[in-house]
Amino acid sequence: MATDRHPLFIPLVLVGGLIFGFGLGYSHMARPEVVLNFLQFEDFGLLFVMFGGAAVTGVVFFLAPRVLDRAPLTGDRFERRLKSFDRNVLVGGAIFGVGWGLSGICPGAAYASLGIGNVTILWALAGMFLGAYLQGWWRSRAADSVDPAPTGAD
């Protein structure tokens, strides 16, 4: 996939990211204070960001495979985002929840926060890379020690 990409693949990802980041800025979700106000029940507006976003993806994810046979830039079939469920989804979600509730920032909003000039968010980004590295280090070690065991070893 990486070798013979459509020339418009990267430009399209850039445009998608631009729209995505503009939305995060416009929704004020790139401001940790707004997220914390939501989590403290002072302003429920943030619900509209997630559900507004999910409404659009819901319609498009439903229509795309019915209108197009394959994705024009990759030739891949359209699939729903269905990840397997296991305990990790809840454990990881809870750990993420602690971090989100403490800092008021999630990954996409942190990138957008940098874009609105919030250099202080580099603390959170440094933390996110550190956290991702720690779990990757730990999981790589677990995977390497159990040899060819499939991902269920997590």
Added chain:
Amino acid sequence: MVADPVPLQLAAELFPNGISRYAIGGLFVGLGAAVIYVGTGISAGASTFLESTLSYVSSRSRFQQYVASRDWRLVFTFGIVLGAAVYAVVYQGGAWTTEVSWWRLLIGGVFVGIGTRVGKGCTSGHGVCGVGSASKTSIAGVLAFLLVAILTAQVVAALGATP
């Protein structure tokens, strides 16, 4: 002719800043994810960027699985920064910085980094793309992080931590 004040009052309490900025922003977020999906079939999430970018500096097997996607994820993230910057220039009129303390951002960030990777997704992957796919896994993930985040934020506020 006089509008019933009770629902209006309730709306003002629940949504002191109105809902249009949130709803319009959310529609753009969804549109960005949808553009990428229609063109490529990929349902993009923001947090995988953390691991895929670490593959540039670490040879751990956990990160190396993202080598094939790490360049476009870098571009996606660059786009997010740029898109937010466009918003800032057009509507915000300059830079904005947070009052939240650095230690909350740093420690919270570590938990976010661990949790999104263990839990297979974040607010965009599970929340926007997963919920949009009606994925039960994503809905469970969203409920887990939403409930724990509410609990955490309320406890931290009750302990008297000002931002």
